[in-house]
Amino acid sequence: xxxRVVEQTxxxxxxxxxxxxxxxxxxxxxxxxxxxxxSDEEPSESQAQLKQVHQTIRARQNIYRARDxxxxxxxxxxxxxxxxxxxxxxxxxxxxxxxxGDFESxxxxxxxxxxxxxxxxxxxxxxxxNRVDMQTRITEQPHVLKELAxxxxxxxxxxDHAIASLGQQSxxxxxxxxxxxxxxxxxxxxxAHNSSFSFPLRQQHIADAVGLTPVHVSRVIGQFHMAGIVxxxxxxxxxxxxxxxxxxxxxx
Numbered sequence: 001x002x003x004r005v006v007e008q009t010x011x012x013x014x015x016x017x018x019x020x021x022x023x024x025x026x027x028x029x030x031x032x033x034x035x036x037x038x039s040d041e042e043p044s045e046s047q048a049q050l051k052q053v054h055q056t057i058r059a060r061q062n063i064y065r066a067r068d069x070x071x072x073x074x075x076x077x078x079x080x081x082x083x084x085x086x087x088x089x090x091x092x093x094x095x096x097x098x099x100x101g102d103f104e105s106x107x108x109x110x111x112x113x114x115x116x117x118x119x120x121x122x123x124x125x126x127x128x129x130n131r132v133d134m135q136t137r138i139t140e141q142p143h144v145l146k147e148l149a150x151x152x153x154x155x156x157x158x159x160d161h162a163i164a165s166l167g168q169q170s171x172x173x174x175x176x177x178x179x180x181x182x183x184x185x186x187x188x189x190x191x192a193h194n195s196s197f198s199f200p201l202r203q204q205h206i207a208d209a210v211g212l213t214p215v216h217v218s219r220v221i222g223q224f225h226m227a228g229i230v231x232x233x234x235x236x237x238x239x240x241x242x243x244x245x246x247x248x249x250x251x252x
Contacts, residue, residue: 020077020101022100022101022189022190022191026075026100026101026102027075027101027103027147027148027151028075028101028127030143030144030147030148031050031129031134031137031144032050050129050133050134050137051129051130051133052127052128052129053072053127053128054077054125054126054127054128055125055126055127055128056123056124056125056126057120057123057124057126058120058123059120059121059122059123059124060119060120061119061120062117062118062119062120063081063118063119063120063124063126064104064114064117064118065117066085066086066114066115066116066117067113067114067115068113069112069113070112070113071112071130071131071132072128072129072130072131073103073104073108073109073128073129073130073131073134074103074104074108074118074126074127074128075101075102075103075104075126075127075128075129076098076099076100076101076102076124076125076126077100077101077124077125077126077127078100078124078125079100079120079121079122079123079124079125079126080097080098080099080120080121080122080124080198080200081097081098081118081119081120081121081124081126082094082095082096082097082098082118082119082121082205082209083095083096083098083104083105083116083117083118084116084117084118084119084208085115085116085117086117091208092208093208093209093211094205094208094209095116095159095162096155096158096159096162097121097182097201097209098118099182099185099186099189099191100189100191101189103151104118105155106148106151106152106155108131109131109134109135109138109148110131110135112131121200121201121205122200158181161177161181165177165210166210166211171210171212171216171217171220172220172223172248173248173249173250174210174211174212175206175210175212175217175220175221175224176224176229176245176246176248176249177249178206178209178210179230179237179239179245179249180245180246180249182197182199183195183197183239186198195238195239195240195242196236196237196238196239197236197237198235198236198237199232199235199236199237200235203217203218203221206221224245227241227244228240228241229241229244229245229248230245
């Protein structure tokens with residue numbers, strides 16, 4: 001191993017990516033290491049050249065503002081964020097919640113302007129990749145393109161489900177579906193313990209994600225509490241009756 005690769009290895013050991021808890025389940029792993037290389041080995045010289053910039057931001061601050069020009073693509077390392085569009089009269093629609101390991105959007109790799117904003121829901125540590133460098137990595141390494149296609153497919157599935165839910169489902173089904181979706185995503189990252197997991201969403205966030213008012217959300221959550229389906233306290237949620245919750249989510 002030459003001196004340049006040794007130095008790059010030292011830098012990576014100091015990087016938060018080296019000990020990232022969701023590295024193996026995120027698109028970052030394919031970008032930085034590649035499928036052909038075991039995750040416990042150091043990156044090759046060509047792989048280590050993908051530059052990263054790590055930053056931290058407080059809750060309720062914007063990571064990106066809609067239609068700003070940027071050459072960066074953002075990935076959430078720790079904390080929660082969300083993508084949203086600002087509507088008339090101060091209203092907003094939350095498009096998706098970003099969890100640790102999530103890229104903002106697969107389309108962002110190919111566009112310098114985005115139609116959405118990104119805001120930190122909690123304190124967030126995030127990483128910025130240069131989108132042109134990412135494009136080069138994707139075209140040079142087919143396994144990275146394959147991983148991007150998987151990420152895009154999951155993203156499209158979530159968008160399709162959200163459209164169907166907003167257009168056809170009851171308030172109870174929309175809210176329970178959102179809870180289940182977050183639970184499954186956190187379980188896939190090893191961040192849900194039994195049936196309990198972090199839930200920093202306030203009623204306004206839920207309302208903006210499922211197209212309801214905060215008052216309506218409060219009423220539905222109260223019904224779930226009284227029915228012994230979920231318990232929400234201190235920014236944690238416990239699923240008391242997962243079967244019942246899924247039954248509500250699948251109702252039309």
